[in-house]
Amino acid sequence: MFRHRNDRGLKWLLSGVALICGSLVIGIVGFLLVEAWPVFSSGQIFAFFSDGAWQPGSDREPQFGITPMLLASLAVTLLATALAVPPGILAAIFQIYYSPKWLATFQDRAMELLAGVPSIIFGFWGLTVIVPIINQIRPPGQSLLAGGIVLGLMILPTVSLTTRAALQAIDRSLVYGGAALGLSRPRQIFSIALPAARSGILSGCMLAMTRAIGETMAVVMVCGNIAKIPHSIFDPVRPVTSTIALEMGYATEGHRSLLYAAGFVLVVLTGFLLLLRRREPVL
Amino acid sequence: MxxxxxxxxxxxxxxxxxxxxxxxxxxxxxxxxxEESGRAGGIGPVIKSTLLILMCCLLVAIPFGVGCAFWITEMVSPGSRLTAWLTRSVDLLASIPSIVFGLFGMAFFCRILGLGFSILSGGLTLACMILPILIRTTLAAVQSLPPDLRLSATAMGLRKSTILSRVLLPRAFPGILIGFTIGVARALSETAALIFTSGYATRSPASLLDSGRSISVHIFDMAMNVPNGATRASASALVLLLVILMINYLANYFSDQWLKKVN
Structure with missing residues (x-):
């Protein structure tokens, strides 16, 4: 098959390229581990999860608890998902079953554009528009709620576009059968179409959550960045990603290892979500 | 509603x-x-740095992305272990948060390769980030080509390299173009991976080894660290938003055209 010299060269070249691409992810995780190694070897990893506060720079009583940030990341992500999923799914249903064609096309375009808006712009907009509004209700404005709203808007198109794709992919005859049985339109949608598209919709939501948990710029700008466990949605929080972004600039040796360890935790979280997405049986 | x-x-x-x-x-x-950390003056050097970062990123990412996709389709038998391993690691790569790419870039490109905070490190970090997009779109494009194309070219006794460059590449080009535009949009909008790899410098970069801030880093810095910077930052944000919307519109246009042709 590879009789020509060119072809053999090409094969080696492409194999090399593919090898590099494939090992990149291993390299990245490996680097995180190497850089975070002091945290593991010194046993700080236990303090990492058990300490209640995060003061890695303090001389007298340094504390290395990532728990407040981890909770903040999860809280912001869950809030964003809770805010984005219902309107995202409803928008997709409207688009497929109710809207006239021109409006559906327009909505498609708008969603695709919204999906492409850079996160820094969401963050900037949240900082200048959403935060002042929340500030009027309950200061300081930079809060868990602001983060949830901004992230929610950001992942809304992901939810809506994947739901639409999942609904379009189901077997049409199922819905027609429902119609033939004389079921009402909402009943056809909620009892037949949605359950049939369930796995696609769920994996879309997981994808949205992956995006939300890894988001840095939007949350760093609107969440207030105080590393405490929040007690209400108006409290400022500081997710893991923000911590890395804020502290990497001035972190010294030991502190930096902690941040790399935090990055490793993030990769584990997103990798876990990816696995969950895979597990979903595809109908 | x-x-x-x-x-x-x-x-x-x-x-x-x-x-x-x-x-x-x-x-x-x-x-x-x-000037005055952004409160006065313009964003000329910032645009220049952004374009240079983008250039570095694409120059590295496109050959790797396209090459990797061709390797999967042409060089190994479909369904083999190697392909499964490669697609899985590309999936994982795509799910890694951008800030983690920043951490990696800072450790690998800036310190170990000794590139420091520079446009080159930033571009290489972004290249790692958009690689999955390029691989996937190219893969989709090549796999959607009719199999007869490859068979008849082989039957004519063409070399593999000729088939790739003269037959498959031109046919897959529209698909690769879509990946290219999406990748550009993604790279332009990225901030988190750049803060610790390309740095904050506001002067005009003289070489690829100089530090230079991209436009998204500029917006971030203005909004967060410069008092009263937000009003000025909105101008940069508007520039970025318009460019991104335009690029995404182009991407959609290309893919519509392509789908029409395929069907």
């Missing part, structure tokens, strides 16, 4: 930025240097 809400949100963001930003954008703003 829900649809109105979603579309309304987009309009709200765009209109807000237009309202805040338009009055400040003119030719002067786009070309002159950054």
């Amino acid at each position: 829900a649809a109105v809400l979603s579309v309304g949100a987009l309009l709200w963001i765009v209109l807000d930025l237009v309202k805040m930003g338009t009055s400040q954008i003119d030719w002067e703003f786009l070309t002159s240097g950054v």
Whole structure:
């Protein structure tokens, strides 16, 4: 098959390229581990999860608890998902079953554009528009709620576009059968179409959550960045990603290892979500 | 209702930025240097750094992405272990948060390769980030080509390299173009991976080893670290948003055209 010299060269070249691409992810995780190694070897990893506060720079009583940030990341992500999923799914249903064609096309375009808006712009907009509004209700404005709203808007198109794709992919005859049985339109949608598209919709939501948990710029700008466990949605929080972004600039040796360890935790979280997405049986 | 809400949100963001930003954008703003950490002057050097970072990123990412996709389709038998391993690691790569790419870039490109905070490190970090996009779109494009194409070319006794460069590559080009535009949009909008790899410098970069801030880092810095910087930042944000919207529109246009042709 590879009789020509060119072809053999090409094969080696492409194999090399593919090898590099494939090992990149291993390299990245490996680097995180190497850089975070002091945290593991010194046993700080236990303090990492058990300490209640995060003061890695303090001389007298340094504390290395990532728990407040981890909770903040999860809280912001869950809030964003809770805010984005219902309107995202409803928008997709409207688009497929109710809207006239021109409006559906327009909505498609708008969603695709919204999906492409850079996160820094969401963050900037949240900082200048959403935060002042929340500030009027309950200061300081930079809060868990602001983060949830901004992230929610950001992942809304992901939810809506994947739901639409999942609904379009189901077997049409199922819905027609429902119609033939004389079921009402909402009943056809909620009892037949949605359950049939369930796995696609769920994996879309997981994808949205992956995006939300890894988001840095939007949350760093609107969440207030105080590393405490929040007690209400108006409290400022500081997710893991923000911590890395804020502290990497001035972190010294030991502190930096902690941040790399935090990055490793993030990769584990997103990798876990990816696995969950895979597990979903595809109908 | 829900649809109105979603579309309304987009309009709200765009209109807000237009309202805040338009009055400040003119030719002067786009070309002159950054003064008083952004409160005066323009974003000329920032645009230059952004373009240089983008160039580095694409020059590295495109050959690797396209090569990797061709390796999967042409060099190994489909369904083999190697392919499974490769697609899985590309999936994982795509799910890694951008800030983690920043951490990696800082450790590998800046320190171990000794590139320091530079445009080159930033570009290489972004290249790692958009690689999965390029691989996937190229893969989709090549796999959608009719199998007869490859068979008849082989039957004619063409070399593999000729088949790739003369038959498959031109046919897959529209698909690769879509991946290219999406990749550009993704790279332009990235901030988190760049803060610790390309740095914050506002002067005009003289070489690829100079530090230079991209436009998204500029917006971030203005909004967070410069008192009263937000109004000025909105102008940069508007520039970025318009460029991104345009690129995404192009990507959609290309893929529509392509789908029409395929069907």
